Amino acid sequence: DAGVIQSPRHEVTEMGQEVTLRCKPISGHDYLFWYRQTMMRGLELLIYFNNNVPIDDSGMPEDRFSAKMPNASFSTLKIQPSEPRDSAVYFCASTQRGRETQYFGPGTRLLVL
C-alpha cells in the first residue's frame, strides 16, 4: 500500500505569495493531521480532521493559514500571504480511529524568502 503522499516535496517562494501544500492520506484512514516542524519549536500540531471534518484547529498560527479536506483522500494546507517565519517542514499524517499509530508523509520543505 502507498503511504501518505505529500506534494510538493520542496517549495521556495517569495514573501507575500500564496502557498498550497497537498496531502493524500492512506486509504481507509479517517483521521488526518497537519504538523509543522522547526528547529526551535519541534513538531507542532496545526490542525486535524476526522471524517473530513476539522476537529481541532487551535494550532493554526493565524488567519493566514487555512486547511481543507474536501474528501477522504485529499487535504490542503494553504498559507496566504506567506512570510519568512513560515519557513519550516510541513508534515501530514493519517491514522484510523482506535489506532494511535500515526503514519507520516515525507514532508514539504517550505522556504519563504
Next chain:
Amino acid sequence: GQQLNQSPQSMFIQEGEDVSMNCTSSSIFNTWLWYKQDPGEGPVLLIALYKAGELTSNGRLTAQFGITRKDSFLNISASIPSDVGIYFCAGQAQAGTALIFGKGTTLSVSS
C-alpha cells in the same frame, strides 16, 4: 496544555554503546509512542505502548510505559551507525485525540 519533556536533547556515542532516552509528562497518557526521523524524511513509528508498566522490544530497541503513566523511556542496545537520527516520544491522552510530541533526541553514532 499538556507538555512533554524529552531528554537528553542530543547524544554523541561510539558504535556499540547502549543508549537511553526518556520523556516525562505533566499529565497522564493512555498511550506512549516512540518515533525515529531520518534526515529528510518523516517520523517513522518504532514502538507503541498501551498499558502502564508495559515493556516492549523491537530488535535492539526496548521501551517502557511508566507505572505513573506520566513517563516513558527508550533504550537502544549495541548502537550502530544507522541508528543516527532524531528520536521522538509522543503521548496520547485518549483514542482519537492528537498526539503530543517531545522535542526530540538527536543521536549521533561514531564508528
